[in-house]
Amino acid sequence: MKKSAAVACLAAVAVVSLTGCSSEDTTGDAEPAASSSAPAADDGIPPKPTGADRDACLKATGAVDPALVTDEETVIDAGRNRCSSLSGGRKSPDECAAARFGTDAHPVTIAQGKKLNAVLRKTLCPA
Template sequence: MRIRAAVLAITTATLLALTGCATDGDAVDSRPEPTPSAVPTASATSIATAKTGIPDAPVGTERAALLAALLAVSPAVVGADEDRTVAAARNQCSAIHGGAKDLDHSAAQRFAQGDTSISDAQGKAINEVLKKTLCP
């Protein structure tokens, strides 16, 4: 992350220096016009999602439906912290799409909160819910 910030700072400084290099005293915009193929079509969040397999956080009815489906597996799966549960669901999507081994155990570990434990059988049910809702 620090390298990206440094490269961005150097690139910005170079571009700012070059914009003041007009030969006739007039500012010249030497940037090429963007072509339709060069115009970004996806947000930075969507690009990150595509690379990591982590979907955007669900909101509104999508979030409520996800939490209800996970609650049907077991109240212990949702626990007291719904935000933590949604974060665990998003991260588990990455494991599902990334071909991780032992997904059921991974889900059980990821969704356990506090003193509650989640079984691998519940982990399997969690994965089924996620494949149908958040990370098809």
């Protein structure tokens, strides 16, 4: 008798386990969870600029060095990321800007980093 009870118990466990493996979508019209890759409003990163705001940022950045604006999306993303650093009171913000905007193929000087921070404070990151 004990053997048949054990077999019945194992069969019940198997049935319950397999029910969780069905391929049927039982969530219906549930809303998807919010993406965690979007920056939070309080992390200091502003939304992507559009229109005249975007143009002003790109124009001012190009005035520092025209080669910096060859990839506009990269410039905008680098600038937005700098905003959180500018408001954080970090040491050597000009050196950080030079590192953020520069590449191995096109290094940015600390003096240019200082100008870029001034551009960002006037365009993307007004405090």
